[in-house]
Amino acid sequence: MQPGMFVEMGVELAKERGIKNGEKVIVKSARGEVEATAIVTPRFKPFNIGGNIIHEVGIPWHFGWITQARPKKKYSKIDKKPEVFTYGDAANLLTPTIGDANTMIPESKALWSMW
Amino acid sequence: MAEKIKLFDTSKCTGCRSCQLACKQWNQLKAKQTRHLGTYQNPPELQPNTYLIMRFQEMEDPKSGVKWFYRHQACMHCTDAACVKVCPSGALYYTDMRTVGLNRSVCIACKECVTACPFDIPKYDDETDKVYKCDMCESRIYNNMEPACAKACPTGALIWGDKDRLISTAYKRAKDLGGDAKVYGDKYVNGTHLVYVLQEKASVYDALPTNPTVPLSIVLWKDVLKPLSLLAAGGVLAGSFLHYIIHGPKTPDENDVSKKEGGE
Numbered sequence: 001m002q003p004g005m006f007v008e009m010g011v012e013l014a015k016e017r018g019i020k021n022g023e024k025v026i027v028k029s030a031r032g033e034v035e036a037t038a039i040v041t042p043r044f045k046p047f048n049i050g051g052n053i054i055h056e057v058g059i060p061w062h063f064g065w066i067t068q069a070r071p072k073k074k075y076s077k078i079d080k081k082p083e084v085f086t087y088g089d090a091a092n093l094l095t096p097t098i099g100d101a102n103t104m105i106p107e108s109k110a111l112w113s114m115w
Numbered sequence: 116m117a118e119k120i121k122l123f124d125t126s127k128c129t130g131c132r133s134c135q136l137a138c139k140q141w142n143q144l145k146a147k148q149t150r151h152l153g154t155y156q157n158p159p160e161l162q163p164n165t166y167l168i169m170r171f172q173e174m175e176d177p178k179s180g181v182k183w184f185y186r187h188q189a190c191m192h193c194t195d196a197a198c199v200k201v202c203p204s205g206a207l208y209y210t211d212m213r214t215v216g217l218n219r220s221v222c223i224a225c226k227e228c229v230t231a232c233p234f235d236i237p238k239y240d241d242e243t244d245k246v247y248k249c250d251m252c253e254s255r256i257y258n259n260m261e262p263a264c265a266k267a268c269p270t271g272a273l274i275w276g277d278k279d280r281l282i283s284t285a286y287k288r289a290k291d292l293g294g295d296a297k298v299y300g301d302k303y304v305n306g307t308h309l310v311y312v313l314q315e316k317a318s319v320y321d322a323l324p325t326n327p328t329v330p331l332s333i334v335l336w337k338d339v340l341k342p343l344s345l346l347a348a349g350g351v352l353a354g355s356f357l358h359y360i361i362h363g364p365k366t367p368d369e370n371d372v373s374k375k376e377g378g379e
Contacts, residue, residue, distance in 0.1 A: 043173065
């Protein structure tokens with residue numbers, strides 16, 4: 001029920017980066033980058049880990065190839081055209097494709113990223 | 116039919132939006148393209164095809180930390196409804212259950228209800244040229260089912276039942292919550308049929324009027340001027356009839372010398 005990719009971040013981080021609520025931002029990691037709408041919220045607080053201020057952000061995985069709008073796509077009569085489109089990239093673009101060999105669980109439940 | 120209300124307890128709501136989805140499904144409402152505006156609230160406001168939305172709001176309290184408020188925004192089904200009062204075609208009406216129904220086939224799209232509603236609920240649609248709002252699932256409640264939204268609620272934040280019982284439940288709950296918790300809706304506009312138990316003061320919640328009333332202009336227009344004008348129209352008719360009885364019909368008076376044809 002969200003119309004697009006978003007990233008939640010703390011007020012402190014948003015202030016540091018000059019980001020306002022509802023703005024488009026780019027989240028980058030060593031692997032890739034995704035575009036998302038910023039939700040600036042007091043729910044995320046920076047951590048103080050060994051004297052370093054570490055910020056946490058939250059992004060959903062959900063958006064990606066299937067739901068990405070392709071306005072130029074031609075729909076044939078038998079295709080069910082979606083009523084609305086959701087926009088955004090998949091969070092998988094940021095993560096390495098590494099999984100546990102036995103269980104096939106991805107290693108990337110949480111990851112480092114830079115802006 | 117027994118008077119029933121829908122009670123929404125903000126303290127039990129988890130913001131899952133099952134009610135919003137169930138409303139869309141039961142009423143077979145289409146979706147509309149929106150874009151992300153930096154909030155979970157989607158669509159941003161009520162639309163002709165969205166009778167009900169969950170409003171998301173955050174508040175940071177230095178003492179108790181961050182609070183997240185969810186509010187179920189839909190038609191309040193007032194007992195003294197401004198929309199029914201202004202509706203000239205009878206499209207908006209009170210049902211036997213005292214909810215406010217909407218018969219769209221007679222709606223003339225004058226949009227008077229849109230401006231009159233103190234809660235800003237009815238929405239006008241350009242394409243169909245009609246007004247849309249929640250009808251408390253009339254098709255369901257008349258068949259002894261609860262509204263779709265109340266049926267879908269997993270936490271019991273939204274319940275449907277007899278008015279007396281739920282009002283006392285609401286007051287008990289507000290008392291248990293303590294602090295600023297209060298019951299909203301049973302006092303305004305002669306009692307709404309969607310009643311809230313709010314965790315905070317009503318002024319904290321956005322788009323929630325703290326003292327909703329039927330606008331004074333509408334009261335003047337519909338309760339004072341309209342009866343007066345009917346009385347005046349009736350007075351004119353009664354007066355002419357009385358004149359007819361007393362004086363009889365006007366006959367040409369040939370002996371009147373003071374009246375000459377041609378003027379000068």
